[in-house]
Amino acid sequence: MKKRSYNQFCALASALDIIGERWNLLIIRELLTGPRRYTDLIDGLPGISTNLLAERLKELEELGIIRRCMLPPPAGSTVYQLTSLGQALETSMIELGKWGSRFLPASCDEVNLPSVGAISLAIKAFFHPQTAQGINETYELHLDQEVLQVNVSDGEISVHQGQYRNPDAIFYTTMQVFVDLFTGQFDPDEAVANDLLRIEGDPDTLKRFLRLSKATV
């Protein structure tokens, strides 16, 4: 069982020996916002086969990039979680995302919707620090069944799964609607008027949030 390698004394080649394997960076993308279960990963990575995911998870764990752990009771489910080594890939992934945004399909119609992991990365990748000057807010984003917490402060943004802080505003919507808002193909006012998005809190927060990281390619 010898691993395939570029066998070159080059830092980039070494990195690619590990995370260049198909699916690996996307698995890590899914984990960037927090731990996920096996089936969550399957859902967020449409097209991956179950044996391949299992194999990749094992490799990544052996390399110290992810960790397999049990959630404390009553949950008790086994989840996968990034180590600090895995988290350290975030800036690379954001840079790659910025570059790749110009190759995004024209619409979601032909391809799979982004997962929460993908959207979280997009929110960070397209974040404009200048626009965030003076903004200090936390938003809670409900997309279908999932919840994201977005915090902006001091010109920095962070995105995590779940709800654990008092948000300044809560948005309830679907992934489809959110993508259209995020990419600017749909107007926030219209979404609210048509009941496709519900805001709890100051109605202005939505536009403020969207302006922070609109994907202006």
Added chain:
Amino acid sequence: MKKRSYNQFCALASALDIIGERWNLLIIRELLTGPRRYTDLIDGLPGISTNLLAERLKELEELGIIRRCMLPPPAGSTVYQLTSLGQALETSMIELGKWGSRFLPASCDEVNLPSVGAISLAIKAFFHPQTAQGINETYELHLDQEVLQVNVSDGEISVHQGQYRNPDAIFYTTMQVFVDLFTGQFDPDEAVANDLLRIEGDPDTLKRFLRLSKATV
């Protein structure tokens, strides 16, 4: 001939659809410092098969990431060169290189020596802007048959192939020796004393240069 794709509305997935294919990022790495010929690429990418390189080059050209062009006479050879879209991958690659450096093999003995492309990326990836404050110099680096021009100014570094500017110092050595110096496994004074490296110009420039971007993992 349908391309394999992650088919997800995600900027990272879109990027990986293109440069996630095996060898692609390394091909681009080779071109980051300037145009190269087909056989130069073969040499810099040990292990790539000739058909695979040809196929990748065609894909990358169609995607607008590289360009195939003729050098003006008397050279007249066809070379591959990055477009601005391809150049835009540099920051991602530097970030990946920084991350991957901790997985570098302990020594070059078991693996292939870095190519000039790999070394150029390393010089940029491990560059410390703070250390470069007040330094304004150009070094010409002769590694085996190849020549690199390294310019430092205003806390920024740039690396290009060939000689087209008056350098402050010229270093003649082999790739093997340079790698050992760069990784700190070999002392510059010792290299010079043993005639493994020859300096034209101020002898202090070598240490200054090495301090700029020593791979301190």
Added chain:
DNA sequence: CGGAATCCTCTTCGATACTG
């Protein structure tokens, strides 16, 4: 000699079915 195309083998991927 540079720049590929062809052929063949081996590994990896992907889809589905199956199990603790």
Added chain:
DNA sequence: CAGTATCGAAGAGGATTCCG
């Protein structure tokens, strides 16, 4: 829910040949 097992299809790697 969290994975294994199986198997055909696609891709990678190596050698060789072709062409200007």
